[in-house]
Amino acid sequence: MEFVILYRLVWASLIVLAGVAVYALLNHWLLQRGRAQVFRLKNLQSGSPAILYFTTPDCAPCKTIQRPALQSVREQLGENLQIIEVDAYEEPEMAAAWKVLSVPTTFILDAQGHPRHVNHGVTPAPKLIQQLEAIGRE
Numbered sequence: 001m002e003f004v005i006l007y008r009l010v011w012a013s014l015i016v017l018a019g020v021a022v023y024a025l026l027n028h029w030l031l032q033r034g035r036a037q038v039f040r041l042k043n044l045q046s047g048s049p050a051i052l053y054f055t056t057p058d059c060a061p062c063k064t065i066q067r068p069a070l071q072s073v074r075e076q077l078g079e080n081l082q083i084i085e086v087d088a089y090e091e092p093e094m095a096a097a098w099k100v101l102s103v104p105t106t107f108i109l110d111a112q113g114h115p116r117h118v119n120h121g122v123t124p125a126p127k128l129i130q131q132l133e134a135i136g137r138e
Helices: 002-040 060-077 092-097 125-137
Strands: 050-055 082-087 105-109 115-120
Touching (some): 050 060, 060 082, 115 125
C-alpha cells in the first residue's frame, strides 16, 4: 500500500515538473520571438523601459484591474516609463506576431526595447514594478 502511494506521488511530481518546464519554455520562446518583433512597435522610444499591453475593448479585467494597475505603475515610476497599449482586435497581426493567446497580456521591455518578461492574465502593479526594477539592475 505504501509503495502505491509513493509511486503515485512520484508520478504526480513528474507531471507537475513537466508542466512547469513546458510553461518556462513557452515563456522563453515568447520572449525570444518578441525580440524579433520589436521593430513593429511604432511608438517605442529607445532609452527607457516600456510595458507592452495587449487588450481588447470587451475585456472586463483589462478595464477594471489591469488598466488601474498600469496607471499605478506609471504614477510610481514616472513619465520615463512607456506604456504601449495594443488593441488585439484592431491589430490582430501584431497580437499574432507576439503570440498573444489571451488578454490582458503584458510584456516588460528593457530600455533597448527587448522583451524581458511576459505576463499572461492580470498582473498586479507590485509584480510589474518588481520586473521593471529587475531589468534596471541587470
